[in-house]
Amino acid sequence: QSVLTQPPSVSGAPGQRVTISCTGSSSNIGAGYDVHWYQQLPGTAPKLLIYDNTNRPSGVPDRFSGSKSGTSASLAITGLQGEDEADYYCQSYDSSLSAMVFGGGTKLTVL
Amino acid sequence: EVQLVESGGGLVQPGGSLRLSCAASGFTFSSYAMSWVRQAPGRGLEWVSSISGSGGGTYYADSVKGRFTISRDSSKNTLYLQMNSLRAEDTAVYYCAKPEKTGAIRTPGMDVWGKGTTVTVSS
Numbered sequence: 001q002s003v004l005t006q007p008p009s010v011s012g013a014p015g016q017r018v019t020i021s022c023t024g025s026s027s028n029i030g031a032g033y034d035v036h037w038y039q040q041l042p043g044t045a046p047k048l049l050i051y052d053n054t055n056r057p058s059g060v061p062d063r064f065s066g067s068k069s070g071t072s073a074s075l076a077i078t079g080l081q082g083e084d085e086a087d088y089y090c091q092s093y094d095s096s097l098s099a100m101v102f103g104g105g106t107k108l109t110v111l
Numbered sequence: 112e113v114q115l116v117e118s119g120g121g122l123v124q125p126g127g128s129l130r131l132s133c134a135a136s137g138f139t140f141s142s143y144a145m146s147w148v149r150q151a152p153g154r155g156l157e158w159v160s161s162i163s164g165s166g167g168g169t170y171y172a173d174s175v176k177g178r179f180t181i182s183r184d185s186s187k188n189t190l191y192l193q194m195n196s197l198r199a200e201d202t203a204v205y206y207c208a209k210p211e212k213t214g215a216i217r218t219p220g221m222d223v224w225g226k227g228t229t230v231t232v233s234s
């Protein structure tokens with residue numbers, strides 16, 4: 001069981017918008033720690049998509065956006081493309097565990 | 112170009128040891144904390160360990176505490192992970208990762224990852 005909870009899978013048709021949730025608790029997201037998001041294509045290393053809740057590294061399309069509220073965070077992907085098919089992970093810090101923590105991952109399927 | 116290249120993975124018997132290395136280039140290595148993150152086959156990402164830029168602060172996941180040791184050599188721009196008393200559940204791809212900002216150790220996002228090195232613990 002991951003400390004941060006993500007849906008195992010989401011799907012959407014090309015051009016649509018999808019969101020991936022990341023639910024934590026008062027010792028991690030709710031405590032104010034930042035949330036970061038990664039995209040992992042099959043057989044490759046994770047790639048940073050969103051850092052500090054809402055910021056995109058240079059080169060990441062603005063189709064990707066992040067938000068945070070209370071004990072949860074979300075990643076939104078608009079204008080879905082086939083190349084977006086991947087696993088997505090959220091990351092934060094948990095003060096009770098004194099550990100960097102990841103969500104269990106969400107597999108995005110583009111229909 | 113900012114780059115991280117891991118090495119040292121392989122097949123080891125339960126109870127054995129391995130030392131992983133991560134060669135860094137393209138950035139001021141000593142200014143950044145560094146981390147190891149692993150991914151078991153078909154599973155998600157799991158934080159393993161982090162070390163401060165100076166090397167004076169080290170942090171471990173409970174699952175590896177007392178068995179793994181993280182260290183760094185700034186003269187060689189290299190990060191290490193000494194893994195002892197290995198178990199089957201340590202089987203994974205091990206990634207080293209650089210944070211996107213200096214100063215923070217376990218809280219920042221990781222903007223540079225190596226390709227990973229595979230550790231298999233099996234008899």
